[in-house]
Amino acid sequence: MTDVPEESRPVAFVTGASRGIGRAIAIELARIGYDIAGNATSYDPANHDSGLGEVEERVNETGASFLAAPGDISCIDDQQQMLNAVLGRFGRIDLLINNAGVAPLQRRDMLEMPPESFDRVIGVNARGTFFLTQLVARRMIEQANENPDAHPSIIFISSISANVSSPTRAEYCMSKAAISQAAHLFADRLAEFGINVYEVRPGIIRTDMTAVVEDKYDRLIDEGLIPQNRWGQPEDVARAVVALARGDFPYSTGMIIEVSGGMNIRRL
Ligand code: NAP
Numbered sequence: 001m002t003d004v005p006e007e008s009r010p011v012a013f014v015t016g017a018s019r020g021i022g023r024a025i026a027i028e029l030a031r032i033g034y035d036i037a038g039n040a041t042s043y044d045p046a047n048h049d050s051g052l053g054e055v056e057e058r059v060n061e062t063g064a065s066f067l068a069a070p071g072d073i074s075c076i077d078d079q080q081q082m083l084n085a086v087l088g089r090f091g092r093i094d095l096l097i098n099n100a101g102v103a104p105l106q107r108r109d110m111l112e113m114p115p116e117s118f119d120r121v122i123g124v125n126a127r128g129t130f131f132l133t134q135l136v137a138r139r140m141i142e143q144a145n146e147n148p149d150a151h152p153s154i155i156f157i158s159s160i161s162a163n164v165s166s167p168t169r170a171e172y173c174m175s176k177a178a179i180s181q182a183a184h185l186f187a188d189r190l191a192e193f194g195i196n197v198y199e200v201r202p203g204i205i206r207t208d209m210t211a212v213v214e215d216k217y218d219r220l221i222d223e224g225l226i227p228q229n230r231w232g233q234p235e236d237v238a239r240a241v242v243a244l245a246r247g248d249f250p251y252s253t254g255m256i257i258e259v260s261g262g263m264n265i266r267r268l
Pocket of ligand 1: 015016017018019020021022039040041042071072073074099100101102124157158159160201202203204205206207208209210
């Protein structure tokens with residue numbers, strides 16, 4: 001079903017689309033009428049069972065086109081190559097989903113956190129996301145100037161960690177606070193061009209990223225951590241993204257949507 005009101009199909013560039021939240025976002029956006037450029041660190045065109053190859057199949061089943069745009073979002077050269085590939089294939093980019101991200105390889109007390117872990121997590125999540133957005137935003141401005149009826153948009157997938165303290169993964173929390181502020185800043189800077197920017201803030205979502213702490217989160221959920229009393233699924237995040245991507249929040253740039261089962265509610 002094509003819900004997005006455009007003459008030709010709009011194009012969404014989804015980073016970290018090979019699995020987890022990004023995978024779900026890519027598939028749900030395809031269902032509402034977007035063609036998809038999906039990024040991850042690698043792509044094996046012969047593999048249709050996992051990674052970008054599997055997502056390609058799911059996207060194509062909806063009738064949408066799919067371009068694999070592998071690359072490291074923390075590498076400035078890769079960013080330009082990926083954008084060139086997207087424009088070479090589709091000639092436009094209407095929606096950027098900044099989803100790719102990494103957790104620390106090892107959770108450790110912030111008093112023991114090595115600089116290498118700080119650099120890696122900040123390098124991908126904050127620096128990589130910022131400069132990719134800067135690059136794509138420049139292109140979106142050209143597009144908006146060429147066609148004032150076009151309203152490209154950008155969605156940052158941050159985290160409740162943007163303002164929740166986890167001292168055993170301080171670098172991740174700081175990176176997500178940076179992404180949250182980046183969304184805020186880009187919303188302000190790009191408003192004059194009709195480019196809306198939103199932040200989607202997931203809570204505890206069942207993916208590879210949280211598999212390593214599954215038992216801990218199972219226990220916390222059993223103990224009542226989450227008002228809605230369950231794990232989030234990647235599709236919960238994708239549905240929030242789809243609601244924004246349909247263009248139904250035109251006068252709400254800079255808005256934050258939390259997808260956390262109510263973890264935003266302070267309780268006594
Ligand atoms: P995931 O299952 O670990 O998937 C991460 C995705 O990001 C993969 O597609 C991975 O590609 C890609 N990626 C990682 N580093 C990259 C890089 N340098 N360049 C390009 N792609 C890269 O994670 P997830 O749980 O779906 O998380 C997705 C986003 O949501 C992240 O930003 C995460 O911080 C955020 N988030 C997750 C949760 C949660 O509970 N799961 C909660 C809040 C926020 P490869 O397959 O090539 O590695």
